[in-house]
Amino acid sequence: MSSVIEARPAVRAVPVVSLNRAARSAGRVAGAVLTRTVAIGLLAAVWEIFPRLGLVDATFLPPLSEVLTAWWDLLVSGQLWSHTEASLVRSAAGFGLAIVIAVPLGLLIGWYSPVANLLNPLLEVFRNTAALAILPVFVLILGLGETSKISIILYGCTWPILLNTVSGVRTVDPLLIKSARSLGLGPVRLFQKVVLPAAVPTIFTGIRLAGAASILILIAAEMVGAKAGLGYLINYAQYNFAVPDMYAGIITISAIGLLVNQLLIATERRFSTWRTN
Amino acid sequence: MTAKIVFENVGKTFRARGKTVTALQDINLEVRDGEFLVIVGPSGCGKSTLLDLLGGLSELSSGRILVDGRPVTGPGLDRGIVFQQYALLPWRTAQGNIEFGLEAKGVGRRERAAKAREYLDLVGLAGFHDRYPHELSGGMKQRVAIARSLAFDPDVLLMDEPFAALDAQTRDGLHDELLRIWEKTGKTIVFITHGIEEAVYLGQRVAVLTSRPGRIKEVVDVPIDARPATEDLRSDPEFTRYRHEIWTLLRDEVDRARNEELKVHV
Incomplete structure (x- = not known):
């Protein structure tokens, strides 16, 4: 059994007790912030200093300040936003469609175990085939337009959601089902009141994984014959030897990835507060 | 008899x-x-x-x-069943769990809440209505389970x-x-x-x-x-x-x- 008392955050308002203690807790906060930023700060410093000292070729790795200047110029000119917008629309469309399709499908497959047993080997094959390996197929069939890009993201996002939903439904505590049956609940209400809520945290884990996948696949898809998007920006800048622009695109992508992941983790946590492991 | x-x-x-x-x-x-x-x-x-x-x-x-x-x-x-492993729904509070049986019986919302409080009281858990199962000890969980089985009046x-x-x-x-x-x-x-x-x-x-x-x-x-x-x-x-x-x-x-x-x- 897990303990009843949840761990409290280390930072707490201490009004009266003593200045000494307040100072110590402030010190602790500062320490925590330092621990979390020191590695990134170090990377930024290396990125700035090494090209300037000539330790690496500044043509291929310009100092960070130059990259940031290029980033700012792209932002001001509106180019960065138009590329980001193009990328986010594709990502969101593929990701959203994947949720709409995979969650209901997963619920269905998980609930009818003969269907699950039948389809599981197939699902495993598809899941373990890297989405990017199939990208040329999508381009071949759907052309170079938006359809193929959204489709490949849809494809990549579907598997984590589908498999997690199936396993979420299938791993519901049998005792809860037995207990609900003893109350005379029919299959529909059993599903609605027991199976679905029990599966929600597992489904959200799948959605979080799919969110991360949507960004990863997006960039690769955009590097293959696109006219806009961050992947295109990175690739295009490299061809034209606009190296600082290339790095600006990379930084943007990694910031978006971080943001999306944090957002999804927060959402996932909200839906699984009752789950304590 | x-x-x-x-x-x-x-x-x-x-x-x-x-x-x-x-x-x-x-x-x-x-x-x-x-x-x-x-x-x-x-x-x-x-x-x-x-x-x-x-x-x-x-x-x-x-x-x-x-x-x-x-x-x-x-x-x-x-017939109400009380299981060894409590069988409480972990995403519902003590009160929500007791109401679960009443929902199955088709009792209205307001009456459910009143009944749930009444039976929480009967098993000596008044004031614990908003606790989740993971916040309760084993004995308390079983009290909730007993209250749940009694509440729909089998x-x-x-x-x-x-x-x-x-x-x-x-x-x-x-x-x-x-x-x-x-x-x-x-x-x-x-x-x-x-x-x-x-x-x-x-x-x-x-x-x-x-x-x-x-x-x-x-x-x-x-x-x-x-x-x-x-x-x-x-x-x-x-x-x-x-x-x-x-x-x-x-x-x-x-x-x-x-x-x-x-x-x-x-």
Whole structure:
């Protein structure tokens, strides 16, 4: 059994007790912030200093300040936003469609175990085939337009959601089902009141994984014959030897990835507060 | 008193690894209205199977079970089951869990909330309505489970080793609590356990099952009055005598069950 008392955050308002203690807790906060930023700060410093000292070729790795200047110029000119917008629309469309399709499908497959047993080997094959390996197929069939890009993201996002939903439904505590049956609940209400809520945290884990996948696949898809998007920006800048622009695109992508992941983790946590492991 | 529950030649067989296993055979037993009956038996004798059959959760292989003269064909809200592992919905609060049974019965929202509070109060958990199961101790969880089963007002309460997972002090406390609730509500209780003391402490009658295949070996009357009022009932000479009687009945069965088990494993 897990303990009843949840761990409290280390930072707490201490009004009266003593200045000494307040100072110590402030010190602790500062320490925590330092621990979390020191590695990134170090990377930024290396990125700035090494090209300037000539330790690496500044043509291929310009100092960070130059990259940031290029980033700012792209932002001001509106180019960065138009590329980001193009990328986010594709990502969101593929990701959203994947949720709409995979969650209901997963619920269905998980609930009818003969269907699950039948389809599981197939699902495993598809899941373990890297989405990017199939990208040329999508381009071949759907052309170079938006359809193929959204489709490949849809494809990549579907598997984590589908498999997690199936396993979420299938791993519901049998005792809860037995207990609900003893109350005379029919299959529909059993599903609605027991199976679905029990599966929600597992489904959200799948959605979080799919969110991360949507960004990863997006960039690769955009590097293959696109006219806009961050992947295109990175690739295009490299061809034209606009190296600082290339790095600006990379930084943007990694910031978006971080943001999306944090957002999804927060959402996932909200839906699984009752789950304590 | 009239018979509330009647077991008539009840038998249950399973197919396991190509072999047919007889879990229960020729069970004949009557439970009176408002009675506290304990069924005790060695582990693996089919006690829980018997309760599943009575709860309508699995099908009889032979015979029939009557509740109020009507044969059991499936689960129903006239029988409430309390499981050893609580079976509380972890995403619902204590109150939400109690309301779960009332939802199944189709009770309106406002009445559900009122009923849930009332039964939380009955099991001594007033003020804990907004706690989630993971915030409650084992004993508290089982109180919530008992409240849930009582709240939709079944005639019969079926309890499958409900206190087996709890520590001794919590268990002793809950014994008195359960007797108090039983006296207050007048429910018919069928309680399953492998503990002899627990059986004597709680049961007006104790049915002793044989080891597999489970059969009724004997039904012992335990006419001890006013149990919770008796101080340290467990040291009472009368209590000791009943305990010994049932211990003697069970000893052979436990030995037999152990030998069977050894034979299977060697």
